[in-house]
Amino acid sequence: MFVDKARIFVKSGKGGDGSASFRKEKYVPAGGPDGGDGGRGGDVVFVVDEGLRTLMDFRYKKKYIAQEGEKGKAKKMHGRDAEDLVLKVPPGTIVRDEDTNLIIADLTNHGDRAIIAKGGKGGRGNVHFTTATRQAPNFAESGGHAEERWVILELKLLADVGLVGFPNVGKSTMLSVVTSAKPKIANYHFTTITPNLGVVEVNSKSFVLADIPGLIEGAHQGVGLGLEFLRHIERTKLLIHVVDISGSEGRDPLEDFHRINDELKHYDERLSKKYQVIAANKFDLLESEDVYKNFEDSMKAQGYEVFPISAATNRGLKELLSYVANKLDEIKETPIFDEAETFKYYTPEENESHKIIVRRENDYYIVEGRPVEKLINSTNFQDMDSLRYFQNFLRKRGIVDELKALGVQDGDTVKMYDFEFEYYD
Structure with a gap:
């Protein structure tokens, strides 16, 4: 099962209390203070593991609590620091604070780490509280507080190119033909209910291609699978917009194209501005090439490149993918979050x-x-x-x-x- 959103509770470990003890040695009737410091509480740390593909691990277990630091001991012995609680997440995971909706971390690459809840510092033992007038302090410092919060995890696929279009226009077939991916394919709507990834190799270049589940009108409002998967388009550099040029389901490809772009714009205007290449699929089913010519003229008048293809017969795919591979070299990386959106990484100073x-x-x-x-x-x-x-x-x-x-x-x-x-x- 593909899970791309989760809500969990995290709590770091409290710091261990300092010790208020005194030396008790033979022939030393009035030994001085010797209380040791408490240990540090464990942090809650998220780490990217490239072997993971979903947030399934967080579907059933909702609470994650790190260990507390050990209390200080006599003879100035320091309490043991608690181990950090390390939670593994797939590449492309965003962590948000539920209360503020602020982004705590954007975890993209294998090995990326972010402290989500900082463990409390260990309390100081009574040896730290001696002064010229206070030789035998009978008190020590308590350990630092634990931090706790509910966080929202969102997974956004890391793909260079996204396939978008209405359901059943041939996106999954195309992905299966040009990559080694094996998506489920059948002749009914919403065959693809989870995003599929594949690697395309063409002209000694390679890129990651994602088959995004088909969009329908109202997707930006959560209709169908809309909101669940529109977020996966955000990280792509380029979109291949697949249309059924044959109109085999009685729809107008030109109208379909504009309706899908309306959904992208309503969800996030930045998505509608991504570079798009048009793949006019099912060209082999056309009864008249005039239909394609009219569609191509309309698209080119709006500045789009159009490629007639047939995913079922491999027609035109090499030309399309070669163009996409070269275009990717020209497109600069664009930030997912603009300056207007509050974006910050967690630091202990900010959270203390x-x-x-x-x-x-x-x-x-x-x-x-x-x-x-x-x-x-x-x-x-x-x-x-x-x-x-x-x-x-x-x-x-x-x-x-x-x-x-x-x-x-x-x-x-x-x-x-x-x-x-x-x-x-």
């Missing part, structure tokens, strides 16, 4: 939140944010040195000043997640 929110709600003052949550988890409220560190953090980060600006008075309640404190200046 350091924001602290201080607000008033009824009779309470609320302090929130990941740094505050981490501070709460790191604080030993039974230890005076830890409490002093906690208070100094609030002052250095300007939280106390923000509370005063909001009108906090002695005795007012300040809430930080599950903890409530009475404020005293």
Whole structure:
């Protein structure tokens, strides 16, 4: 089964907590702090594997969670870093953040890697919190937060040339004749329900040809197989537009040509501007060559090259493919995303939140944010040195000043997640 879109949940590993331990050695009654740092949480990493062709692996399993880093240990022993969770995807996979629809990564070539969720940093052990006045800190830092998100995976085939046209015009037959691909072929609509790829070799040149499932009117709105496969045309450099010149199904090839281009334009105007070569298929079934001559004159008047072919008998295919191979050398690579579309790769700095929110709600003052949550988890409220560190953090980060600006008075309640404190200046 061909699967070209998937929705999955990914979560990195939390960093391991630092250790708040002290040396316990014979003849050393008051050993100093020796708590080690926690290990790093595992990243969720996507890697391109050219052996994959679909997103089938993500069809049934929807949640992927990396391991947490190991906690720090005594004797300054560092907790073990967690292994990254590596997920393999086929070439041409785009990863989007579901909430923002921003593109996190465009994975094109074999071996391309992208970190989709960054693991938390390991927390520092208590050896890092000694000062001239604090010789025995009885607290350590908690591990960094894990990152989690729902992402949308989209697969766009990597082909140089795409075959487009109405169903049953002969695209699959043509692909089977000019490549070693073996698409399913029969005399009914939508025989091709998944894209097929094949390699064409002509005049010592080669290119990848994709048979895109037949389009119908309304495809850009999702009618038929429209939206499922229109995206596969986006990466092609050139389109071979196949029409049934014989009109064997009672349709006008000229009208068919314009209707297909309307669908391309409505889906994405850039698609309709791709270079197109017209393959007038089933030429051997024509009762009068005047039909082809009128069609050719109309197409050439609009700037298109037309080739009369018969995929069933191989007529005209070499001339068509030779022209396409030479034309590909002239066409420059065009970006899939224009500058107007938001496109960014993930970096840890962009995704790490350091924001602290201080607000008033009824009779309470609320302090929130990941740094505050981490501070709460790191604080030993039974230890005076830890409490002093906690208070100094609030002052250095300007939280106390923000509370005063909001009108906090002695005795007012300040809430930080599950903890409530009475404020005293």
